[in-house]
Amino acid sequence: MEFMNPGIFKENARAALADQDLRSAMAMLNAGMVPNRQAAVDRLPEFAQLSRRGRELKDHVLGNLDFYLECFERNCKAAGGHVHWCTTPEDAQEAVLKICRSVNAKTVTKGKSMIAEEIHLNEFLEKHNIEPVETDLGEYIIQLAKEPPSHIIGPAIHKTKDQVSDLFLEHHAKLGRTERQTDPQKMVNEAREILRQKYFDADVGITGANYLIAETGSSIIVTNEGNGDLTQTLPKIHIVVTSLEKVVPTLEDATTFLRLLARSATGQEFSAYTTISTGPRRPDDVDGPGEYHVILLDNGRSTMLGSEVQDMLRCIRCGACMNHCPVYQSVGGHTYGTVYVGPMGAVLSPALLGVSDTRHLPCASTLCGRCEEVCPVAIPLPRLLRQWRERSFEAGDVPALERWGLSFWAFFARRPWLYDLGARLAVRGLRYLGRRQGRLRKLWFAGGWTDGRDLPAPEGQTFQERWRRQQRVLRRGGGMR
Amino acid sequence: MKDAKTGPVKKSGRETILGAIRQSLGRPALSADARHELDDHIAKHRANLVPARGKGEHAAQVERFQEMARAAACTVELVASEAAVPGAVADYLRANNLPTRVTLAPDDWLGGLDWNSQSLLETRQGAAGINDLVSVTPAFAAVAETGTLVAFSGKTHPTTLNFVPDYHVVALRTSQVVGAYEEVWARLRKVNKQGRGFTMPRTVNMITGPSRTADIALTLELGAHGPRSLHIVLIDDQAGQD
Ligand code: SF4
Numbered sequence: 060m061e062f063m064n065p066g067i068f069k070e071n072a073r074a075a076l077a078d079q080d081l082r083s084a085m086a087m088l089n090a091g092m093v094p095n096r097q098a099a100v101d102r103l104p105e106f107a108q109l110s111r112r113g114r115e116l117k118d119h120v121l122g123n124l125d126f127y128l129e130c131f132e133r134n135c136k137a138a139g140g141h142v143h144w145c146t147t148p149e150d151a152q153e154a155v156l157k158i159c160r161s162v163n164a165k166t167v168t169k170g171k172s173m174i175a176e177e178i179h180l181n182e183f184l185e186k187h188n189i190e191p192v193e194t195d196l197g198e199y200i201i202q203l204a205k206e207p208p209s210h211i212i213g214p215a216i217h218k219t220k221d222q223v224s225d226l227f228l229e230h231h232a233k234l235g236r237t238e239r240q241t242d243p244q245k246m247v248n249e250a251r252e253i254l255r256q257k258y259f260d261a262d263v264g265i266t267g268a269n270y271l272i273a274e275t276g277s278s279i280i281v282t283n284e285g286n287g288d289l290t291q292t293l294p295k296i297h298i299v300v301t302s303l304e305k306v307v308p309t310l311e312d313a314t315t316f317l318r319l320l321a322r323s324a325t326g327q328e329f330s331a332y333t334t335i336s337t338g339p340r341r342p343d344d345v346d347g348p349g350e351y352h353v354i355l356l357d358n359g360r361s362t363m364l365g366s367e368v369q370d371m372l373r374c375i376r377c378g379a380c381m382n383h384c385p386v387y388q389s390v391g392g393h394t395y396g397t398v399y400v401g402p403m404g405a406v407l408s409p410a411l412l413g414v415s416d417t418r419h420l421p422c423a424s425t426l427c428g429r430c431e432e433v434c435p436v437a438i439p440l441p442r443l444l445r446q447w448r449e450r451s452f453e454a455g456d457v458p459a460l461e462r463w464g465l466s467f468w469a470f471f472a473r474r475p476w477l478y479d480l481g482a483r484l485a486v487r488g489l490r491y492l493g494r495r496q497g498r499l500r501k502l503w504f505a506g507g508w509t510d511g512r513d514l515p516a517p518e519g520q521t522f523q524e525r526w527r528r529q530q531r532v533l534r535r536g537g538g539m540r
Numbered sequence: 541m542k543d544a545k546t547g548p549v550k551k552s553g554r555e556t557i558l559g560a561i562r563q564s565l566g567r568p569a570l571s572a573d574a575r576h577e578l579d580d581h582i583a584k585h586r587a588n589l590v591p592a593r594g595k596g597e598h599a600a601q602v603e604r605f606q607e608m609a610r611a612a613a614c615t616v617e618l619v620a621s622e623a624a625v626p627g628a629v630a631d632y633l634r635a636n637n638l639p640t641r642v643t644l645a646p647d648d649w650l651g652g653l654d655w656n657s658q659s660l661l662e663t664r665q666g667a668a669g670i671n672d673l674v675s676v677t678p679a680f681a682a683v684a685e686t687g688t689l690v691a692f693s694g695k696t697h698p699t700t701l702n703f704v705p706d707y708h709v710v711a712l713r714t715s716q717v718v719g720a721y722e723e724v725w726a727r728l729r730k731v732n733k734q735g736r737g738f739t740m741p742r743t744v745n746m747i748t749g750p751s752r753t754a755d756i757a758l759t760l761e762l763g764a765h766g767p768r769s770l771h772i773v774l775i776d777d778q779a780g781q782d
């Protein structure tokens with residue numbers, strides 16, 4: 060599969076569907092994450108109310124984003140921190156490099172950060188002879204495999220245990236670990252032991268932030284492994300790479316989101332480690348970093364404000380939408396060819412990268428609506444996906460054949476009697492063609508559909524016929540059936 | 541996106557971003573009145589919504605804390621007085637075949653306990669180094685809602701003690717248990733009060749169980765990078781209250 064090319068979604072999807080390892084890895088996601096989230100939500104009767112409050116809070120912040128960012132900056136500085144405002148990924152890369160150079164950094168440890176992925180920080184640092192060491196186990200695995208993340212919270216979710224065993228053997232053999240481990244506990248241990256010294260050796264530690272608190276100038280990370288804490292505590296400098304929309308007004312407001320995040324993401328009551336960091340170590344602190352820098356990335360977010368995709372800026376990156384997406388579950392994250400994947404990625408990527416290059420992504424959805432149902436901040440993902448489809452059509456990105464097909468369909472759709480006639484003929488025709496097996500293996504003009512599965516032969520009448528009949532029954536005073 | 545480099549004078553990232561935000565919102569910077577209102581929202585820092593399980597009688601919260609902490613894979617032992625802590629720590633380490641060289645937080649209360657009574661233990665106070673396997677620390681508070689411990693960094697509590705050693709033991713008093721997170725923030729605002737506001741410690745750690753990962757084929761494993769186990773010695777300092 061070719062990574063990071065959203066232009067070949069269809070080709071990637073075909074390859075993904077044929078990949079048995081991927082299919083078995085993705086099946087675990089559906090079996091685990093979906094019921095875990097539901098159970099966690101059911102245990103907290105106030106979940107829906109908290110979710111409503113979270114949504115309101117985010118909308119309030121977005122409407123006053125300039126104010127809260129300035130407030131954050133003021134308080135961060137008062138605590139001895141530095142804030143770097145970066146309009147583009149390049150600005151952010153340069154800001155990080157400058158800080159690293161100030162201490163002649165050779166290695167930096169990294170906690171998981173989607174913004175670091177968004178600005179392709181690892182490649183950039185390597186180009187400048189600084190070794191980035193991913194410490195989140197999932198990120199570590201994909202760094203070894205030289206792959207981008209395939210999920211916003213479980214970056215290596217597409218890998219089976221066997222694949223990780225092979226990968227560890229391949230990369231750890233030169234470190235004297237020549238036995239192929241197959242027990243997950245032993246594999247976790249091996250990575251733990253290898254990374255341990257790196258935390259102590261690193262000159263700079265880079266983390267992301269789930270939230271920024273305006274009131275205190277703090278950043279918050281939420282993790283389970285403890286790697287983020289080692290990353291930000293042991294080196295001389297702690298850099299937080301984050302983006303504008305992460306700011307919330309107060310500690311109490313952040314708390315509301317913390318109650319939503321872990322439950323939506325992993326189905327935990329609370330993640331193992333939630334850490335609030337404010338400025339560098341204090342004069343009488345015994346440990347902690349001597350400098351604290353916050354890289355605030357815009358990269359198109361300020362233009363999303365006030366636009367029809369503003370709602371996307373509420374996203375708290377829990378991953379629930381992708382966990383529940385039938386398309387994501389089938390094709391995995393790499394198929395999208397972008398840093399952000401699944402329904403939230405299909406809405407965010409066109410905003411960050413332009414709709415022309417990403418036009419397949421908003422189409423990679425059945426608009427079934429599960430994503431919106433589980434989103435803790437009620438982002439209307441299906442509506443936003445439809446909006447991108449329209450924009451892409453208007454921009455003339457849609458190839459002639461598709462446009463022609465749509466006009467063809469529209470011609471009938473605007474003439475109900477003709478549509479009705481056409482549908483009746485089509486249904487009867489398909490029923491005849493599929494009469495032997497009750498399904499169709501191949502269908503003209505719909506190869507893309509029937510390549511992956513069979514089309515069940517239609518049964519009974521068309522929708523319109525059934526509708527008319529039901530209306531007649533209702534008029535006669537019958538029940539619904 | 542607007543290009544910062546097209547103008548005659550290059551605007552700073554800060555000006556560009558704030559300007560772009562205001563343009564998108566279709567308004568200039570907020571008026572003094574509007575700012576005042578938002579400052580007020582911050583000054584009041586109201587709790588949004590505290591779930592019912594975070595409210596109620598203290599004794600019930602202490603129960604819930606233990607239940608939730610155990611659900612998060614902690615072990616909890618209740619002791620009758622602080623004098624029993626060194627013995628409880630020694631017994632725990634012995635019963636689980638763990639190392640007996642222990643790093644204590646440089647905290648007067650903790651250091652003042654009679655560790656010499658435990659001939660088995662070898663203790664020192666300080667931050668954690670790469671070879672430290674067991675740490676014993678106090679905590680600032682504990683939250684019943686999710687079985688979460690809250691610790692602040694400072695000269696008496698190095699953050700490394702919470703993450704570097706393989707085994708973390710926390711000595712906690714029942715009077716430190718609260719129902720909801722917001723109560724911890726209220727206590728923090730009080731003890732660190734400065735002028736009209738308060739100072740945040742460099743690090744606030746909210747810890748719910750030992751370190752874990754599900755990054756290998758979604759199988760949950762404890763002890764990813766932080767402690768493999770988290771043991772709480774809960775001192776009942778409120779016998780007869782409530
Ligand atoms: S869009 Fe909603 S469900 Fe998806 S990651 Fe963002 S907050 Fe979570």
